[in-house]
Amino acid sequence: MGRGIAQIAAQSGSTVHLHDQQAEAAQSAQKALFAQWDKLQDKGRISSLDNAALKSRIHLAERLEDLSACDLVIEAIIERLDAKVALFSKLEALVSNTTLLTTNTSSLSVNAIAAQLKHPQRLAGFHFFNPVPLMKVVEVIAGFQTLPQACQALSQYAIDMGHTPVLAQDTPGFIVNHAGRAYNTEALHIAGEGVADFATIDRILRDQVGFKLGPFELMDLTGLDVSHPVMESIYHQYYEESRFRPHVITAQRYAAGILGRKTGQGFYNYIDGVAQLQPEPAAPQVDAMPPVWVSTRAARRAELYQLLQRLGASIETGASPSPQALSLVAPLGFDVTTVAVVERLDPARTLGIDMLLDDATTKRRVLATNPATRYDMRQAAQALFARDGKPVSVIKDSGGFVTQRVMAAIVNMASDMCQQNICSPADLETAVSLGLGYPMGPLAMGNLCGPSNVLEVLFNMQTVYGDPRYRPSPWLRRRGAIGLSLLHTEHT
Numbered sequence: 001m002g003r004g005i006a007q008i009a010a011q012s013g014s015t016v017h018l019h020d021q022q023a024e025a026a027q028s029a030q031k032a033l034f035a036q037w038d039k040l041q042d043k044g045r046i047s048s049l050d051n052a053a054l055k056s057r058i059h060l061a062e063r064l065e066d067l068s069a070c071d072l073v074i075e076a077i078i079e080r081l082d083a084k085v086a087l088f089s090k091l092e093a094l095v096s097n098t099t100l101l102t103t104n105t106s107s108l109s110v111n112a113i114a115a116q117l118k119h120p121q122r123l124a125g126f127h128f129f130n131p132v133p134l135m136k137v138v139e140v141i142a143g144f145q146t147l148p149q150a151c152q153a154l155s156q157y158a159i160d161m162g163h164t165p166v167l168a169q170d171t172p173g174f175i176v177n178h179a180g181r182a183y184n185t186e187a188l189h190i191a192g193e194g195v196a197d198f199a200t201i202d203r204i205l206r207d208q209v210g211f212k213l214g215p216f217e218l219m220d221l222t223g224l225d226v227s228h229p230v231m232e233s234i235y236h237q238y239y240e241e242s243r244f245r246p247h248v249i250t251a252q253r254y255a256a257g258i259l260g261r262k263t264g265q266g267f268y269n270y271i272d273g274v275a276q277l278q279p280e281p282a283a284p285q286v287d288a289m290p291p292v293w294v295s296t297r298a299a300r301r302a303e304l305y306q307l308l309q310r311l312g313a314s315i316e317t318g319a320s321p322s323p324q325a326l327s328l329v330a331p332l333g334f335d336v337t338t339v340a341v342v343e344r345l346d347p348a349r350t351l352g353i354d355m356l357l358d359d360a361t362t363k364r365r366v367l368a369t370n371p372a373t374r375y376d377m378r379q380a381a382q383a384l385f386a387r388d389g390k391p392v393s394v395i396k397d398s399g400g401f402v403t404q405r406v407m408a409a410i411v412n413m414a415s416d417m418c419q420q421n422i423c424s425p426a427d428l429e430t431a432v433s434l435g436l437g438y439p440m441g442p443l444a445m446g447n448l449c450g451p452s453n454v455l456e457v458l459f460n461m462q463t464v465y466g467d468p469r470y471r472p473s474p475w476l477r478r479r480g481a482i483g484l485s486l487l488h489t490e491h492t
Contacts, residue, residue, distance in 0.1 A: 001104060002076040003029040004132025007036070009074075010057040012161045017070060019061035021077075026060050033058060068094045072157070074126055076104040084108065085116045092117055100150055102126035106177060107233050110143040110170040120145040126154055127174060128163075129435050137434035138163045139174045164434060166427040172237035173230075175423050176435035179442060181234060181244050182409035184227065187215035188247035190405060195398040198267040199277060204393055204402045207364035208357060210439035215406075216267035217275070219250070220260035228254040242469040243413060283386035284379045289314070292384070293321035295343060298330035299453075300355040307359055311387045321345065326377050326384075330355040332453055333408075333460025335399040336370040347372035351381045354401040356449055356457070365390055370397045399464030400457055407445055408457040408470075414442035415476035415486070425487060443486040446476070455480030 006016045006029065020026040034055055041051045061067055073091055077083055088101055095101070101123045103113055114120035125141025138158045140151050151167060158165035168174040173181065187201055196204070202214020219227050231246040238244055253259070253266070260266030261273060268275040293316040298304055308315055321327045327350040329339045336352035339345075352368040359365065365385045369378055378394060386392045395402060414432070418425055429441030438445070446454050455472055462470040472480070479486055 001128065001130055001132065002074075003032060004130065005074055005076060005104070005128055006058065007033055008133055008161045008163070010054050012157075013057075015057050015059070017059050017061040017067055019064060019067060023060075023062060030058055030060060064090055065094055067091070068096075070095060070099060072100045072102065074102050074104060079105060079107055081108050081112055084113050088113060088117055088123065092119055092122075098122075100124070100153065102154065104128055107173070107230060109172075110141050110146070114143045114145060121147045122150055124150050124154060125168075125170065125174065126158075129176065135435065136163050137176070137431055138165055139168050139176065139431065139435075140165050141168045141170050141174055143170050164430055166423060166431040168423045168427070168431075169421065171420070171422050173234045175417070175428060175431040177230060177234065178417060178422065179410070179414055179428065179432050180436050181231065182413040183211075183406060183436075184215045184219060185231065185244065185246060186406045186409040187402075188249050190398065190402055191216075192247050192249055193398065194396060196393070196395040196402065200393050200395065201402055203280070203391075204364060204366055204395075205406060207391065208354075208362045208366065208403045209407065209445075212437050212439075220266035220268055220270075220275070222260065223262050224250055224254045224259045224266070225262075242467065243409075243416070245469060280391065283392060284383050286380050286383040289384060290324055290326045290349075290377070290380055291316050291322065293318070293325040293327050295327070295329040295339070295345075297339075297343065298328065298355065299332050300330065300358075303359060304328070304330060304353070304355055308384075311384055313384055321349070325349065326351065326380055328353055328381075331460070332356065333400050333404060333457035333464070335397045335464055336368050336373075337397050338399075338464060340370060348374045349377050351377065352397075352401070353385070354403055356401075356404050356407070356453065363390065365392045366401055366403065367392060367394045368397055368401055369394065399461045404457045405461065407449055408454050408461070410438075410442045411446035411449070411454050411486070412458055412470075412473055412476055415446070415479075416473035418443075419473050419475035425489075429487070446486045451476065451480040451486055452483060 006018055010016050018026040018029055037051045037054050040046045041048060067073060075087060084103060091101060103125055104127055106127055110125040114123040117123060123143060124146045127139040129135035140154045142151050155165035166175055190201055191198060198216040202216050205211050205214050228250040235244040235246055258265050261270050264270045291314040292308055294301060294304055316322060316325050327345045329336060329352045331339045331352060336350060340347040340350045347370050351373060354366045367381050382392050382394050414428055417428060425443055429443055432438055433441050455476060458470050458472045
């Protein structure tokens with residue numbers, strides 16, 4: 001992390017002094033930077049003059065006192081409060097009164113560090129993401145006593161380095177790590193219920209929503225030695241708020257040392273860093289296809305009818321299904337079992353389909369059985385919806401399927417961040433898009449689904465599970481109730 005920050009600082013024209021308690025670590029960082037710039041020169045991406053200029057800006061600071069003339073100090077040491085406080089206490093006695101002191105902490109309170117200093121007003125959070133040269137966002141975090149001009153100067157410096165600054169309040173997880181809790185934790189709860197296996201959940205979220213990596217692929221890449229402690233830390237810092245509740249799945253794997261790609265075994269097994277994936281089973285072949293009846297309460301009912309017509313289904317249009325028909329329901333937030341009971345459908349012939357998103361925009365369809373669904377009906381439904389070549393995943397019953405649950409959790413988490421005034425909606429969208437690589441910001445995601453639909457999914461999941469983690473944020477409830485865009489600028 002420190003080496004990456006040094007790289008972009010030097011490339012922006014700054015003179016950089018590298019210091020580490022272990023001198024060989026700073027020397028290693030300098031050598032790695034020089035080797036990287038040499039490679040760029042060999043490839044013709046920078047000139048020999050540029051290379052020499054970059055190298056001239058990197059200096060080794062053997063003693064902490066060698067940093068005394070710096071205008072800005074960026075700390076990127078171990079994530080321990082006592083270690084950071086000890087370092088900054090030494091630094092503020094060495095540097096000038098105008099030097100900005102910043103911490104790259106990802107999980108500790110900026111206020112907790114600043115409170116131990118004589119001049120807390122010049123300390124701020126300056127949180128980068130790995131790999132620093134590629135992750136083009138940096139969180140600028142103000143403590144209670146941080147001077148506004150300090151954050152303004154840091155924001156401008158981030159821009160000078162080619163990064164996008166986002167302003168955050170000093171709250172657990174700041175913006176990116178806070179907003180990112182919903183994706184992994186909800187997927188873990190889905191897997192923990194046995195709704196689908198890890199690979200199926202990853203496929204669904206990649207193909208239906210457009211995430212670059214599924215949640216289990218992402219945790220394997222990051223490593224549970226990093227992601228699990230962050231989950232627990234933010235959960236406890238928010239006094240066991242249910243929205244952040246971790247899952248025993250990661251606790252068990254973390255304890256066992258099954259950390260992901262770095263250990264060769266995680267949610268997937270790895271050989272030479274490559275995940276060993278089982279091929280997805282082909283869709284079944286069914287000779288005699290039953291007629292299909294669609295619930296009158298199905299989400300996107302008109303679109304579902306059009307899809308069935310394109311697939312060549314024999315569609316029943318009566319008020320209730322015939323004894324031979326496959327019954328399709330498309331609930332928002334409810335599970336298939338609940339809908340079958342409420343609508344007095346034969347559960348043995350009833351399946352659900354997730355129609356939250358427009359079928360034309362997704363690369364996968366998802367069906368859900370209930371505990372009584374007959375095997376022949378399951379096979380028929382999967383064969384029917386795979387007729388045009390689009391892959392179909394069949395999962396067990398789940399209030400909100402997979403996509404509804406995860407998207408609603410992400411949107412709800414983001415909405416509550418706006419409710420808490422942790423950051424502006426615009427900075428939230430920017431931070432998540434750049435820092436997490438989501439296909440869009442969480443509020444734009446809510447608009448894509450429809451705020452009222454997200455609200456319905458959350459209300460219904462709370463009914464199904466009785467879990468307060470699904471209670472809608474007041475910020476979302478108000479906007480969903482009046483049909484207001486989640487990106488609407490509120491005037492006060």
